[in-house]
Amino acid sequence: MEFLQKIWQMAQQDKKRIVLPEGEEERTLLACETIVKNGLAELVLVGNIGKIKSKAKEIGANIEGIAIEDPENSERTSLFAQEFYELRKSKGMTMEKAEKIVRDPLYYGTMLVKLGYVDGMVSGAVHTTGDLLRPGLQIVKTAPGVSVVSSFFIMVVPDCKYGEEGMLVFSDCAVNPNPNAEQLASIAIATAETAKNLCGIDPKVAMLSFSTMGSADHELVEKVRKATEIAKERRPDLLIDGEMQLDAAIVKKVADQKAPGSKVAGNANVLIFPDLQAGNIGYKLVQRFAKAEAIGPICQGFARPINDLSRGCSAEDIVNVVAVTAVQAQKNI
Template sequence: MSLLEKFIAKAKKNPKIIVFPEGEDERILKAAVQAAREGIAFPLLLGEEDKIASRARALNLKLDGVKAKDPQIECENEEYTNFYHTLRKDRFFSPKMARALLRKPLNLGALMVKCGEARGMVAGAANLTSSVLKSSMLMIGLNKGTKVPSSFFIMSTREPRVGERGVLIFADAAVNPDPSSEQLADIALTTADSVERLLSWQPRVALLSFSTKKSTAHPLVDKVIEAVKLTKERASHLLIDGDLQVDAALIPEIAQRKVRGSKVAGRANVLIFPNLDAANIAYKLVQYLGGAKAYGPILQGFSHPVNDLSRGAKVEDILALTAITVILAQESGIQ
């Protein structure tokens, strides 16, 4: 059974309502119909209902089990405007201002998740990551104790000797361009928690650098070393090590030569990259040159599940992220 098949099987055990703010997009329509047909999720599409129905007919899709709502109509719903007004706790913020915000599908979708009408959101097929993050921060907010939102990719490689039978986690490959030591620590802790909930692994976290155990003196290396220290202070139970070069993190033979007494070196399954340049380049190299399957970016740190698609996402990618969002909703314990 492939990793995608495992995600789908787990999602089908307890499907959830997932909102798709880009409901008029052809790829979203196809994925939503498939998700409903296979019992993966209960899709809720946002967009003009007539346009959604018309495009579905043109694509020969039956919208059985798929609901649709129009943000231009729903923004007038007093339940939504009153909920957001209460959420803001700002007496100067009027219902008229709330309606203006909720006309935007990303904002309405995120509010639906916050108020419990939907259990997760999948967006980004036609919107920038920054827009998805902005709406999610505005309407959903971060988990208590989480300082920054971040993301990770699940990389299913062709090399079974690395990670968990060839599967690795790459973070943060989509959100934070140049994280500080404190932010790297936050990303490491959030990613470890996500991995435990989504994949039921014991995370072995490597904070990567161009140096292994201070083999090079440089401020960029110091940033990673400080991040390891801060992470250990916040979670002494976590298996974490750094600074590590990627070969020392993944290959036992190299780790034996470079590192002593590490429970992570040579067997890491979670790779925390020092910045967005490194992480984004790495996942695309592994995906396109190494033939790996890349699932993500999976957003993390928010109080409710929300995920961001690549604008080049295919139907299979959307279906995978939908199943992952359902699983995260299952594991959140929110009914």
């Protein structure tokens, strides 16, 4: 696939160090061999060293030369506990609690990111999105000027004329259940920047709803309408328009009828869904019915790249998300 080939090439040009806190997980170990063999990143695995090596041997995964850190025995654990205590003491954190918490591989991995030992983190093969976001928001936090962490999928649809020759960016499909208008505007702006900096496309952002330019009146529509206004006001340099239905967003003939004069309608390559139900259903419909490649979910908005995986992911999915994370680290997005 052309897009992923480009991401791999970019990752190879400036190799970054990525931590995988699910070091004892089978798909993660299988992915490691491909990542190292292709020079996509330097890796750090977190977990019990004996268990990791035993599992790798059992499944025939070559992890020779990959760094392994065991939070139970690492010399960094006491430093991480102190740092975590300082970050969270205003929230009632004690040193005793901090010393226990940072032994959790996800928290340990996030501390590696926070303190610059690694450039990014990928997890989620056996943990939920909430498991990943919690330490991310507590430790790494959001990037300057960013109010909300969100997610996106890069959808690559075969034999498709919509978007950028079949490539579209969908958001938010994995993180925010019901963003308010302010948050939705922030998600739209962040996703436009992602489309430009990561995907190399000129973003045309459609704010999706069941209404197009006032065709329906409802509080759900009003939220999208208000979010569109906020996003346009904050970033008049970006092409963001709405509210609009999906067909008006991507089909020129429909756009000419429903949204004449819009520079986005009929040409959208970035689709912003009004809530998580719509986003999650939408990307899975396209993935299954159109046999699209769904690359993600990828997080945006953290001060340093931290990315989630679907628990149904394959080893190949992990390889690709690691490559994307490395490129995010290169571009500081």
